[in-house]
Amino acid sequence: MIIGQIIANGILMGFIYALVAVGLTLTWGVMDIINFAHGEFLMISMYTAFWMFSLFALDPLGALPVCIAVIFVLGVITYSGIIKRVITAPGLTALLATFGFSMFLKNLAQYLWTPNYRYINDAFVSGKSISLGGIVIGMPQIVAALASIILTIVIMAFMDRTRTGKAIQATALNKNTALLMGINTEKMYAITFGLSGACVGAAGALMATFFPIYPASGALYSVIAFVIVALGGFGNIKGALFGGLIIGLTEALGGFFLGTQFKYALVFLIYLIVIQVRPKGLFGW
Amino acid sequence: MVKNKKVLLIIILVLAVAPLFTKAKAVHNAIILLLIFATLGEAWNLITGFAGQTSFGHAAFFGIGAYTSAVIFYRYGITPWLGMILGGFIASAVAAVMSYPCFRLKGHYFAIATLAVAEIIKQVFVSWNYVEGATGISIPIIPRSSYFLTRLFYLQFNDKLPWVYICLVLFTAAIFLCSFLENSKMGYYLKAIRESHEVAEAIGINPANYKLYAMIISAFISALCGSIYAQYILYIDPFMMFSLDISMKIVLLTVLGGIGNIYGPIIGAAIFIPLSEFTRIKLGGSGTGIDLMIYGLLIVLITCFHPKGVIGIVGRIAEKFGRKPTGGEGSIETVS
Numbered sequence: 081m082i083i084g085q086i087i088a089n090g091i092l093m094g095f096i097y098a099l100v101a102v103g104l105t106l107t108w109g110v111m112d113i114i115n116f117a118h119g120e121f122l123m124i125s126m127y128t129a130f131w132m133f134s135l136f137a138l139d140p141l142g143a144l145p146v147c148i149a150v151i152f153v154l155g156v157i158t159y160s161g162i163i164k165r166v167i168t169a170p171g172l173t174a175l176l177a178t179f180g181f182s183m184f185l186k187n188l189a190q191y192l193w194t195p196n197y198r199y200i201n202d203a204f205v206s207g208k209s210i211s212l213g214g215i216v217i218g219m220p221q222i223v224a225a226l227a228s229i230i231l232t233i234v235i236m237a238f239m240d241r242t243r244t245g246k247a248i249q250a251t252a253l254n255k256n257t258a259l260l261m262g263i264n265t266e267k268m269y270a271i272t273f274g275l276s277g278a279c280v281g282a283a284g285a286l287m288a289t290f291f292p293i294y295p296a297s298g299a300l301y302s303v304i305a306f307v308i309v310a311l312g313g314f315g316n317i318k319g320a321l322f323g324g325l326i327i328g329l330t331e332a333l334g335g336f337f338l339g340t341q342f343k344y345a346l347v348f349l350i351y352l353i354v355i356q357v358r359p360k361g362l363f364g365w
Numbered sequence: 366m367v368k369n370k371k372v373l374l375i376i377i378l379v380l381a382v383a384p385l386f387t388k389a390k391a392v393h394n395a396i397i398l399l400l401i402f403a404t405l406g407e408a409w410n411l412i413t414g415f416a417g418q419t420s421f422g423h424a425a426f427f428g429i430g431a432y433t434s435a436v437i438f439y440r441y442g443i444t445p446w447l448g449m450i451l452g453g454f455i456a457s458a459v460a461a462v463m464s465y466p467c468f469r470l471k472g473h474y475f476a477i478a479t480l481a482v483a484e485i486i487k488q489v490f491v492s493w494n495y496v497e498g499a500t501g502i503s504i505p506i507i508p509r510s511s512y513f514l515t516r517l518f519y520l521q522f523n524d525k526l527p528w529v530y531i532c533l534v535l536f537t538a539a540i541f542l543c544s545f546l547e548n549s550k551m552g553y554y555l556k557a558i559r560e561s562h563e564v565a566e567a568i569g570i571n572p573a574n575y576k577l578y579a580m581i582i583s584a585f586i587s588a589l590c591g592s593i594y595a596q597y598i599l600y601i602d603p604f605m606m607f608s609l610d611i612s613m614k615i616v617l618l619t620v621l622g623g624i625g626n627i628y629g630p631i632i633g634a635a636i637f638i639p640l641s642e643f644t645r646i647k648l649g650g651s652g653t654g655i656d657l658m659i660y661g662l663l664i665v666l667i668t669c670f671h672p673k674g675v676i677g678i679v680g681r682i683a684e685k686f687g688r689k690p691t692g693g694e695g696s697i698e699t700v701s
Contacts, residue, residue: 114473116613165669172419172620173668179613180664183657190654295654303484303609310477345488348481352466355478359470 085215086332092217092225094328096283099228100301101308101320102235103279109315110252110272113163116178119302120185121277125151125284126293127189130198133288139204140289141223147285148278155277159270167269182302189295197292205289224286231282235275236317248272252315304344307351313364322362326350373544376631377537384529391646393525397597399638400532401590406619406630407539408586413616414625415552416579417559418468421612422479423587425486426456428606430588431595432490435502438519442505445520449592456588457581459486464580468573471562480609487607501602504595520596528597535593536631539586543627546582555579559625621667 104118125147132143162181166174200206208219239245250258251268259265291297308327312319327347334346354362380400384393409423433455434448467478491499507519516522520531546552557565558572565572595601605611614637622633641660648656 108473114476162665162669169668172616172624176613176617176620177665177668179617180661180668183661184665185661187654187656187658187661191658195654303480306477307481310474314473339492341492342488345485348484348488351481352478352485355470355474356466359474361474 081214082336086336087329088215088217089221090329090332091325092221092328093332094325095225095228095232096221096287096324097301097304097308097328098321098324099231099283099286100280101305101312101324102232102317103276103283104302104305105309105312105315105317105320106235106272106276106279108309110248111163111167111269112314113167113178114175114306115276116175116302117158117182117185118276118280118305119298119300120182120189121151121154121280121298122284122287122301123189123293123295123298124154124185125281126288126291126297127193128281129285129288130200130293133200133203140200140285141204144227144282144285147281149281151277151281151284152274153277154281155273155275156270158277159273163269163273164266186295186299193295195295197294199292200288203289218290220286220290224289227282227286231279232317232321235279238275239317244268244271300344304347307348311351311354311361313358313361316361316363319361319363326354372628373540376628377533380533380536381530384526390525391642393529395639395642397525397528397532398642399634400529400536401594401597402614402618402638403631403634404532404536404539405587405590405615406622406634407536407543407627408583408590409615410619410624410627410630411543411546411555411579411583411586412576414619414629415547415555415559416576417555418576418580419472419476419616420479420583421476421609421616422481422483423583423615424607424609424611425479425483426460426584426587427591427594427611428483428486428490428601428603429456429459430591431601431606432496432502432591433588434592435504435595435601436496439502439504444518445592445596446518449589452588452592453585456584456591460580460584461577464577468576468580480612483607483609483612487603490603490607499603501600501605504599504601506599520593521599528593532593535589540627540631542582542586547627551575551578556625617664621664 100118100122103121104115107113107115107118128147128150129140129143132138132146133140138146158178158181162177163174166177203220205219205223209216210219210222211217239249247258247263248268248271250261250263251265251272255265258268304327308323309320311326312321312323327350330347330350331343335343338346358364380396384396387393405423405427408426409420413419430449430452433452434445437443437448437451438445463479463482467475467482470478490496496502507515507521509523511519517527522528546555554565554570554575557568557570558575562572591606595606618633618637619630620633621637622631622635623629640663641656644656644660648659
């Protein structure tokens with residue numbers, strides 16, 4: 081029974097990781113940019129949810145659209161202010177720009193809101209749980225996982241079904257050809273960055289109900305998201321989803337069998353093992 | 366054979382003489398950190414600038430070097446000099462072990478794999494009691510009255526000047542080694558691998574072997590820097606030594622100084638280390654993070670307006686004076 085409980089926790093966490101990773105894999109796949117500020121976007125979203133809650137008494141679930149909008153805008157601003165200038169630069173320059181930006185955001189948060197841990201204690205979902213045949217699952221986790229699944233499906237549908245989504249895919253495949261076909265690639269890049277922000281913004285609002293909020297709270301998840309994205313194959317949304325589940329399960333099961341202090345080591349080890357079999361990720365080609 | 370020996374000797378001479386004109390500890394501190402990070406940059410440059418394999422995990426070797434010398438001094442009182450060499454060999458061994466599975470991967474997949482290795486090593490050190498786990502090691506201090514030779518033997522000094530020269534020796538050795546390697550058969554092989562893995566293979570280079578050699582040398586140098594750094598600041602913990610921030614700092618100053626060029630790391634370090642020290646001293650005391658905020662913003666601005674790195678500017682100035690630019694811009698394999 082306890083194994084069932086652990087697996088359930090792992091899967092739920094996996095879906096949330098997946099949502100963070102979906103955001104990352106979009107920019108990575110479409111623009112070939114590793115966004116080091118991705119974790120900081122998550123952190124800013126968590127703070128947005130927190131301030132909505134403490135200033136306007138808006139429940140994190142109600143703040144979800146606000147967080148999505150705020151980080152979408154932040155993503156677009158990041159693109160037009162920074163990424164646009166460095167995207168053609170050689171090698172690792174673009175990556176360093178995002179690294180500098182992440183440093184800026186993290187410390188801006190510390191400057192504005194102090195390094196103290198903050199919590200959202202009495203959200204609508206807090207303290208409730210569901211019992212399914214002996215497996216007890218917290219309400220915040222269930223809601224977060226469900227919302228993650230829905231959002232991932234929405235993003236997948238958007239990429240495959242809509243004109244904009246197809247234009248983004250075309251831009252990812254070949255920027256110049258897409259440009260010749262009349263696609264405004266600049267705009268597609270901006271939208272991609274915004275969408276990436278929207279995903280992580282949603283994840284932030286959902287996670288704010290059961291994780292502490294502090295300036296470095298995004299850093300760990302961004303490293304895990306890197307691994308998930310690489311595990312699934314760059315730019316592959318399905319890959320990010322399955323990668324997230326694998327990492328969530330590894331973390332839960334590894335934490336139980338080996339001790340919680342080794343769970344992250346195991347997460348990275350799983351990546352190294354999987355990548356031996358599939359050198360371009362699970363769904364990479 | 367070292368090309369442009371003159372420039373190299375002038376740089377080293379300036380760094381050797383400059384600290385004598387000031388007694389300011391902050392300046393000495395900045396020079397020491399500058400030299401340590403420039404050396405780390407040289408090491409990283411070998412594997413990424415020359416061989417084109419982006420590593421985000423050099424903090425692992427740095428940390429292993431720091432921990433080896435610190436642990437054997439802390440546990441058994443053995444001189445850090447021995448620990449330094451031992452640390453170098455352990456880091457090289459780790460590099461060799463991790464290289465075998467990692468070098469099969471290309472581009473970003475390799476970069477993330479090196480990051481993963483560094484994270485695994487960090488997690489192991491965090492929960493390893495023998496190395497004091499997450500508490501970290503405070504290196505035992507020898508009495509202030511000890512003779513200079515004893516101090517040298519245990520690598521602890523009352524002022525910062527000896528550190529400047531120790532770091533300078535290390536940096537000089539590293540830059541001459543890199544310069545030698547760049548113009549050796551191995552250097553050309555590595556560059557060939559960087560430009561095209563397949564072509565290099567087709568003309569009879571064994572990329573796996575040469576990348577492995579580069580990684581081993583790189584890890585060794587990084588570990589030496591780690592030992593020196595640990596002895597210099599006298600306290601280490603896994604979160605500090607194996608952090609992604611250290612790996613990224615190395616990447617940052619080398620790339621912005623000029624990647625694939627032996628002068629890149631020193632130029633980058635000469636700009637970024639004093640900058641970060643200056644913002645830290647002027648603004649860091651408040652604990653509000655404003656120093657790192659400004660530092661982060663400066664990184665963004667520099668990357669946005671001089672994406673080719675500072676060496677691009679140096680090259681342009683040199684061209685104006687009718688000289689050939691000192692080195693090429695390295696193209697790095699980042700496409701997956």
